[in-house]
Amino acid sequence: MIKYIFRRLLLLPLVVLGVTFLLFFLTQRLSPEMRASLYIKDPRQMGSLEEVIEKYGLRDNLFKQYGRWLGSAVSGDLGYSQSANMPVAQAIKEYLPATVQLAIVTIVLVVFFGVWFGVVSAVKKDKWQDHLARFISVGGFSLPIFVLGLLLLMLFYGKLGWFPPGGYSLSTDVAIHLPNFHHYTGFLLIDSLLNGNIRIFIDVLRHLFLPALTLCIGSFALMVRVMRSSMLEELNKDYVRTARAKGLPEHAVIYRHAGKNAIIPVITLAGIQFIRLLGGTVIVETIFDYPGIGRFGVTAAQQLDIAGIMGFSLMVAVLFVLGNLFSDILYTAVDPRIKLND
Amino acid sequence: MTACSNAILKIENLQVSVANAAQTPVVRGLSYTLEKGKVLAVVGESGCGKSLHALSILRILPPGVQITGGHIIYGEKDILQLPAEELRQLRGHKIAMVFQDPMTSLNPIRTIGKQLTETILAHQKCSKLRAQARAIRLLKKVGIPDARKRMKEYPFQFSGGQRQRIMIAMALCLNPDILIADEPTTALDVTIQAQILELIKKLQMQRDMSAVFITHNLAIVSNVADEVLVLYGGYCMEKARCSELFAHPLHPYTKGLLGSLLSLSGEKPQRLPAIEGYPPAPGTPEKGCPFAPRCPQAMEKCFAQLPPLSEQAGHQVRCWLQEKNA
Structure with missing residues (x-):
């Protein structure tokens, strides 16, 4: 197990190298002048273009420039993000926790509803419960996420006023920047509890709800499908018949026996979806004005903030490898037949 | 028939069908009585309905197969009428089952x-x-x-x-009062088969438990069973005490089954005798005896009308040949 994890972690630098080199190569398609002009804020300084090119060595060959970027990246310096107005590393540190928080709440909702709907769908196959569950999941899947997000926003914020939009309330924004609020983890949900401030916790949770619900409805259809078909397969297996023949109550047959076996493929799917959420909550973060890493990535891309783009993709690559590793490890916890050696 | 005071499980006219438009029958009017402490072997080829009848006793038939008639009486109650919770308490507690594929x-x-x-x-x-x-x-x-x-x-x-x-x-x-063993040794290799059979037999005797033993293997039957029921095409063809059945088989099908067993004594046959043809696929429309198309002694009447199950001194048989003699 340890050996397996170690070997998988050895892959990490390779993936990171590949991804970042590819991106770096693409940015080199821009001429040195174009890249240099990104550093210049005032049109009157255009004359100093040559100085900038000289200073940052923008005319050096690809490998030399990449080597330079890599060298400073390894030492923790990912450059300065023009779009976020702060060093890239600091931007990631600031925006990532909000997205991770959103992704965790979303994936918990997705797995919970996906498994629940999937099980009901399978157990009540071809009855109205099955049709309803499939209708809801496919309906959510078919709605574009920006339409869904706006609809939910209209309903829950505009009409009902139950849930607010945005990252957090102004009062929370002020409170978390006061010196007596300690940022232990960067995750506001956890930090607010550690600070003993339940008001902030509830505020953050309320702001999380709508974006999380939007993401959940948009992506739990696949989960329902996988769980349903996996459950149908398991329910037909011999051990389920044995469990019934032993006189176990029906809920134990369904959840303890068939359900636990059926959930194995769902774990892979949840792993993949979780990683995708980390890098792909851009639209939702924009609609709900949520201060996450997705919004940082998009802004960086729109403004040709090369350091920002490189930092963002580096982060996504690392998260991908770690996420996959994590779902592999999770497998062994559920399925005793899987052993992670060699 | 012996008196039913010792009866622990009584199956009456059990009908099991595939739930399709035609309601294809797979078990047709099966009746028997299992006595306390006795082992009944239900023998037949694949597709004869032997496993489905066993699953019916605990009502754990696969989806798409259903019980369409009859009674299964255990302890004065009809299992087929039991509410869900009482049925659950029965399963595994009073009637337990061992399946084919471990x-x-x-x-x-x-x-x-x-x-x-x-x-x-x-x-x-x-x-x-x-x-x-x-x-x-x-x-x-x-x-x-x-x-x-x-x-x-x-x-x-x-x-x-x-x-x-x-x-x-x-x-x-x-x-449990009753153990149902559905081909418990089929998936195992031969040396293990004997051990498992011995184990079941030993535990059955120790506990004075009744058992229904489903198998397609007649060689097994002689070692474990008190009574044997031969099933063909969903019908009970012959039922007798084990020793009686082996000594005096009455039905041509039973004779065929016994004839195709290898014996260690006697002359070595050129070729192992077998019953020609295949068992009927469920749903084959038919009048008359289901075995008639393969029966070496079939008469005209056999194709026209199903013979009744008649009994003589505890030996039941469903065959026109026996009717004539009777």
Whole structure:
């Protein structure tokens, strides 16, 4: 197990190298002048273009420039993000926790509803419960996420006023920047509890709800499908018949026996979806004005903030490898037949 | 027929059908009485309805197959009319079952200890520890060495024979009145088969338990059964005491089955005799005796009309040849 994890972690630098080199190569398609002009804020300084090119060595060959970027990246310096107005590393540190928080709440909702709907769908196959569950999941899947997000926003914020939009309330924004609020983890949900401030916790949770619900409805259809078909397969297996023949109550047959076996493929799917959420909550973060890493990535891309783009993709690559590793490890916890050696 | 005072399970005119438009019958009017402490073997080729009749007793038929008529009487109650909760209390507690394939009949991701104790706890109020102690005793009894340690292991860590032993331990953990064994040795290799049979027979005798033994293997039957019921095309063809059936088979089908057994004594046959043809596929429209197309002694009447099940001195047979003699 340890050996397996170690070997998988050895892959990490390779993936990171590949991804970042590819991106770096693409940015080199821009001429040195174009890249240099990104550093210049005032049109009157255009004359100093040559100085900038000289200073940052923008005319050096690809490998030399990449080597330079890599060298400073390894030492923790990912450059300065023009779009976020702060060093890239600091931007990631600031925006990532909000997205991770959103992704965790979303994936918990997705797995919970996906498994629940999937099980009901399978157990009540071809009855109205099955049709309803499939209708809801496919309906959510078919709605574009920006339409869904706006609809939910209209309903829950505009009409009902139950849930607010945005990252957090102004009062929370002020409170978390006061010196007596300690940022232990960067995750506001956890930090607010550690600070003993339940008001902030509830505020953050309320702001999380709508974006999380939007993401959940948009992506739990696949989960329902996988769980349903996996459950149908398991329910037909011999051990389920044995469990019934032993006189176990029906809920134990369904959840303890068939359900636990059926959930194995769902774990892979949840792993993949979780990683995708980390890098792909851009639209939702924009609609709900949520201060996450997705919004940082998009802004960086729109403004040709090369350091920002490189930092963002580096982060996504690392998260991908770690996420996959994590779902592999999770497998062994559920399925005793899987052993992670060699 | 012997008096039914000793009867523990009584099946009356059981009908099982595939739930399609035609309601294809697979078990047609099967009746028998199982006596306390006795072993009844139900013998037949694949597709004759023997397994489905066994699954009907616990009402665990696969989806798409349903019981369309008859009664299964256990303890003055008709199992087919029992409400869900009473049925659950019966399953595994009063009537237990061992299945054909031990490789797939155990939950692959649950320790065998948990699978054993949950059975006990589903029917009896006792502490987890006591249930575990009981499970360990049972595992030892069915011949699993190192039982305490192996409680924490998963089915894939056991051999096929051991898994069937575990299945038997699971079936016996609540001292059921009746054990239904559905081809318990079919998936095992021959040397293990004998051991498993011996084990079932031993435990059955020790506990004075009744058993229904489903098999296609007549050689097995002679060792374990008190009574034998031959099933063909969903009909009971012949039923008699085991010794009687082997000594004086009346039905041509039974004779054919016995004739195709290898014997260690006597002359070596050129070729092992076999019954020509195949058993009828369920749903084949037919009048008359289902065995008639393969029967060497078939008469015109056999194709026209189903012979009745008649009985003489406890020996039941469904054949026109016997009707004539009677």
